[in-house]
Amino acid sequence: MTQERKVLIYGGSGYTGKLIAECLAQRGIPFYFAGRTRARLETALEVVRQRHGGPVDAEIVVASNTVDELVPLFSKVDVVINVAGPFMQVAWPVVEAALAANCHYLDTTGEQDWVIAIADKFGRAFADKGLLLCPANSYMWAAGALAAEVVLETAGVDSIDLLYQIDNGLPSEASTKSFLRMVCNDVSQYYLEQGEYKAWPNDKAYDVHVPYRAASMRALPWGGACEPVWFKHDPRVRNCKVLTAIGEHLVDPILGAIDAFNKQAAHLPPAAKEAWTNAVGDQMATGEPPKDSVDVQRSVIVCGGQGRQVTTQFVMNLSAPYSWTGEIGAEAAERLLKGQLKKVGFQSPAQAFGHRELLGAFHKLGYCSLPH
Secondary structure, eight states, rough: OOOOOOOEEETTHHHHHHHHHHHHHHOOOEEEEESSSHHHHHHHHHHHHHHSSSSOOEEEEOOOOOOHHHHHHHHHHHEEEEEESHHHHOHHHHHHHHHHHTTTEEOOOOHHHHHHHHHHHHHHHHHHHTTEEOOSSIIIIIIIHHHHHHHTTSEEEEEEEEEEESSSOOOOOOHHHHHHHHOSSSSSSSETTTTTTEEOOOOOOOOOTTTTSSSEEBBBOOOOSSSSTTTTTTTTOOEEEEEOOOOHHHHHHHHHHHHHHHHHHTSSSSHHHHHHHHHHHHHHSSOEEEOOOOSSSEEEEEEEESSOOEEEEEEEEEEEEEHHHHHHHHHHHHHHHTOOOOOOOOHHHHHHHHHHHHHHHHTTSSSSSOOO
16 A cells, blocks of 8 residues: 555545545555545545455545645645535635646536536636546436437437436435535526527426336436536537436425425525525435445436437446446546546546447446447
8 A cells, every 4th residue: 555646535525425435445546535524534434444345545634625725735636536515615616726736626516507617717727737627527417428429429410318317316415405406596407409508497397208118207407417518519519408317206305395495595695595405405315325236226328319310319227326426436537547538628527538438447347338
């Protein structure tokens, strides 16, 4: 255990942080395990050791969420993986510090407005330094971007229609707050139409059909997703819509929360809206869920492609979305350390590392299907 640490997980004590740490340990990659509370980090790292079944080459570092405190810490590493959210509320100093310290930045957000904001503010600056700015390096929304790139291999496709379907979804505590601020957003849950953002209504569910399932399901825009953002300035894509069927057991509670938001909080200033969704998230959270299972939490990503004279579809199986988020975090870090970055600046994981390369790696690990 003498390798130099070049990867840092910020917010490591949470559900997703532990999964990424476990995957780094499995790959033999040493890392800093950072956050604001040492006791929580120590407890979390012990869970990682137990899951890994042996020693973990990690060093705990306590740091507050300020640029001044984070820059010296980030200057020791090449890759920062940020898992502390809700991102629009707390992640600004982490991105600023990563840029100042010349680090690649990855995060696990699902928040579309956050992705739009940092792309606009930091995308060019990261590119100018030869660095990667890669938010949503996670199941939501990297999986759909991988499937979309497969569909875009078909000549003439210029429109993407994505559906995420998840069995027995188990949102973590942090994810609950993030997704509530996403789905309640009454200003911007965007899809892409003729190259421009158009807003979904925040209070409507859509009936969808998943291949190989007899019954229809209800799906939500789930904050709009990040694929429309990644494709906004991509000349290949004119239209992009994303819906998510996360499970019937969650649809009615979420629609109820959206209805309450629209009645009680839609008129409030932004900070008060954020406080409202945080409070409701605290009420809905049921504690940290168990680690997900490839045989219980299964997912299908259905990606349709259309053009003037062509239609095509790729249906991708993907098991254990949270565990897969840990894997794609570790995979991205490992590829960055090996100098395998294909594109700099603001990029999806599919564009940053190659969709065929990532799909091949995760297929070998038993997570996803491959295109025929």
